[in-house]
């Protein structure tokens with residue numbers, strides 16, 4: 925599953941990296957959410973590819989994101 929974070933709209937609430945720490949993390953410099961390096965597409969921290977076993981927690985994070993900036997397709 926491909927995942928995109930519109931990082932400019934992230935409010936750093938922490939829900940995604942608390943719900944799915946295997947896929948999301950907080951960027952230490954700008955405090956916004958990003959995809960952990962292992963699952964990134966290229967070098968873009970805002971785009972990643974989630975393996976099937978992480979689909980449930982990634983989808984849950986997208987559903988819970990108060991800013992609705994996580995897109996899964």
Ligand code: SF4
Pocket residue numbers: 929933934935936937938939940941956957985988989990991992993994
């Ligand atoms: S749940 Fe949404 S607003 Fe909260 S840290 Fe993650 S991407 Fe940002």
